[in-house]
Amino acid sequence: MHELSLAQSLVEQLLVLAAEQRATRVVRIRVRIEPLAGVVTDSFSFGFEAVKTISAVTRDAILELDCPPASYRCLACGRLSEHPLPPEIPCPGCGAKNRQLPTGGDQLLLLQVELEEQETDNGKTEPQPREVNSHV
């Protein structure tokens, strides 16, 4: 269960972040799963939903996934396309067949975390979106 351990390290990272920011709750997070990360998104979401219940801080966190598609590079001429070409279709750039390799990032990135802070002096608590860009 690769996805479950990723979800575990994500929740651990959120707890550290929340503690650093003196936040009481993680409201929402945005995670990018790059196309070659080898992560099954459904399993990852499922794992996160299970693991987040270990702490009241993360229990209600909403997970948003950002999953950009892979692009395909022709090994012969370097042409990039967004979708894989069926094997019988030659590369529009050079006519080579079966020379395409998927390209794209292979990381799982925590893009944004929205935290609910402890009550401030004026008694207001507002979720603060934070830009975070770190590997999980």
Ligand SMILES: [Zn+2]
């Ligand atoms: Zn080509």
